[in-house]
Amino acid sequence: MLVSMRQLLDEAAQGGYGVGAFNVNNMEQIQAIMEAARETQSPAIVQASRGARSYSQDRFLYHLMLAAAELYPEIPLVLHLDHGNSVETCKSAIGLGFTSVMMDGSLLPDGKTPSSFEYNVEATRKVVEMAHAQGVTVEGEIGVLGGIEDGHGAGLDGLSHVTDPDQAVEFVEKTGVDALAIAIGTSHGAYKFAKKPTGEVLKMDVLIEIHKKLPKTHLVMHGSSSVPKDLQDLINQYGGQLKPTFGVPVEEIQLGIRNGVRKINVDTDNRLAITGAIRKVFAEKPEKFDPRDYLKPAREAMQKVVAQRMTQFGQAGHAGDYQPIPIEEMAKLYAAGK
Numbered sequence: 487m488l489v490s491m492r493q494l495l496d497e498a499a500q501g502g503y504g505v506g507a508f509n510v511n512n513m514e515q516i517q518a519i520m521e522a523a524r525e526t527q528s529p530a531i532v533q534a535s536r537g538a539r540s541y542s543q544d545r546f547l548y549h550l551m552l553a554a555a556e557l558y559p560e561i562p563l564v565l566h567l568d569h570g571n572s573v574e575t576c577k578s579a580i581g582l583g584f585t586s587v588m589m590d591g592s593l594l595p596d597g598k599t600p601s602s603f604e605y606n607v608e609a610t611r612k613v614v615e616m617a618h619a620q621g622v623t624v625e626g627e628i629g630v631l632g633g634i635e636d637g638h639g640a641g642l643d644g645l646s647h648v649t650d651p652d653q654a655v656e657f658v659e660k661t662g663v664d665a666l667a668i669a670i671g672t673s674h675g676a677y678k679f680a681k682k683p684t685g686e687v688l689k690m691d692v693l694i695e696i697h698k699k700l701p702k703t704h705l706v707m708h709g710s711s712s713v714p715k716d717l718q719d720l721i722n723q724y725g726g727q728l729k730p731t732f733g734v735p736v737e738e739i740q741l742g743i744r745n746g747v748r749k750i751n752v753d754t755d756n757r758l759a760i761t762g763a764i765r766k767v768f769a770e771k772p773e774k775f776d777p778r779d780y781l782k783p784a785r786e787a788m789q790k791v792v793a794q795r796m797t798q799f800g801q802a803g804h805a806g807d808y809q810p811i812p813i814e815e816m817a818k819l820y821a822a823g824k
């Protein structure tokens with residue numbers, strides 16, 4: 487059942503758990519997430535980036551997401567736009583039927599150049615006005631993440647624009663966002679850290695400070711794949727050439743969840759699981775040529791990772807906790823200032 491992200495995150499805050507937000511580009515990825523949600527009885531956030539929307543011509547992806555809501559009625563499901571680059575992009579996602587959008591005004595509309603604080607406030611505030619009028623949730627971003635993914639990102643080191651806690655407070659006050667993505671040293675993509683991250687490079691202390699100043703704002707961790715060694719090894723064992731790399735350890739994410747993190751973005755881990763499974767089939771059964779022979783194991787491998795994260799983030803078992811409030815009802819609640 488479709489639900490606004492605001493309600494889903496409010497429930498998560500009340501229950502003291504986090505919710506994984508998993509990126510999708512195609513049917514198998516959506517199926518993997520929904521099967522994992524059913525297996526673990528979890529609420530689910532399915533998110534599409536601009537890259538995913540263009541890869542799938544928008545409407546293919548949207549109708550796959552609707553199919554997910556139809557086939558898994560017991561799962562509260564959020565359709566979220568990941569890294570909207572402009573007011574226009576957010577507007578088109580809301581028009582399409584997404585129940586939540588991210589306005590990433592930390593970068594200019596080119597998706598590459600870090601913007602000014604004033605620009606970010608202005609663009610995000612516009613999206614909040616437009617989205618809340620329709621009951622749609624808004625995630626904003628303050629500070630700039632490292633790396634580039636799907637052509638989006640400044641390509642900088644994760645530590646170049648760590649979020650300033652006081653600026654985060656001002657940003658939330660001026661924009662009225664429901665959820666806030668912060669930069670604490672993480673990057674998009676597989677290559678996040680050269681060794682297991684310490685507090686020098688992964689600024690959990692900044693996150694904790696922001697939560698203390700903004701106890702009611704739902705915090706979002708981007709670039710939070712754990713990049714497990716076994717998934718890297720599987721790819722390399724079957725002919726891949728990944729360089730050694732480290733992600734965000736699950737125990738650090740769990741520390742974040744105890745300090746206001748409600749949404750955790752995971753994409754790379756699923757990509758690794760899919761690629762490893764496909765490489766294994768290609769290497770072990772080179773006579774196979776039906777795409778289902780490798781897409782089925784790929785889908786199963788992703789489902790396993792997603793179910794594991796759902797359990798680790800604490801969202802497992804919470805699918806039946808609440809009745810989704812219709813989006814139109816959410817619009818009335820926003821209008822009433824609730």
Ligand SMILES: [Zn+2]
Nearest residue numbers: 569708709751
């Ligand atoms: Zn991101």
